[in-house]
Structure formats: structure tokens, C-alpha cells
Amino acid sequence: MPIVGTRTLPKIRTRTLLIAGALLALLLAGFVSYYADKNPDGLEKVAADKGIDAKEKDHATADGPLADYSVKGVDNQRLSGGLAGVLGVGATLLVGSGVFWIVKRRGDGGVGDVDGAGSAGSAGSAGGLGGDAAASVADPS
Secondary structure, eight states: OOOOSOOOOOOOOHHHHHHHHHHHHHHHHHTGGGGSOOSOOHHHHHHHHHTGGGGOOOOTTTTSTTGGGSOTTOOOHHHHHHHHHHHHHHHHHHHHHHHHHHHHHHTTTOTTOSSSSSOTTSGGGGTTOOHHHHHHHHOOO
């Protein structure tokens, strides 16, 4: 039975999708983060109510340049929080992109290529099978 009324969606390039996602994340971090709730989250509230946080002390980076979701030295609270968000997203994108780039460069040996010695259709990669049998195991189509 044929499917009626279907249409093909336009193809979106990976680079376009990644750039749009990065811009959206920066926009959310820079502008929308200002409207986040200023009250403590549930875990912090329960810890305060039950006295669990009585022995709480500052961590080593409590006086750092991006402590408490703000940029040290920027007096405007809205600007300070937005800059901290943008810097955090930017750092996350850089580190994440770097990790993916390294993994991609290490994995350029080919599909199914464990030791870099051959391709997925070679005789050694399909359990010792040769010829067409190895190709059919590697690619069932």
C-alpha cells in the first residue's frame, strides 16, 4: 500500500546544524539565564532546612573569576551573569569539539578496522573468512 501525502524534508548540512546549535546555546546562556530562579534548588533547600549544610565551607575556586555564575569585576549583575554563561558555553564547546576532533582523527582507519591493518572487507577482519563471505559479513546488504 503506497504512502500518500509524504514529502521529502530538506537536507541540513552538519556544519549548519552545529553552528545553529552553538548560537542557540550562546543566546540562552547570555540572555535567558538572567531569568533563572534565584532561589536555591531543592537539594540546597533541604540541606539548609535539615542543618546538613552547617559544616559547609567554600571550595578552592570560590573566589575565582567565574564564581557564583558571575564574572568578577563586572558590577552589572545582568551583564556579569550573561558573560559567565557565554564564557562557560564557549569553554564547553571548545573542549567538547577538541575531544571529538581527537577521537575522529584517531578513528580514521576505517569501519571495523581495529588495528589499522586492513579494511572491513579484508579476509582477516571477518573471522578468517575470505572473498565474498567476508564482504557479506561486513556489509549485510
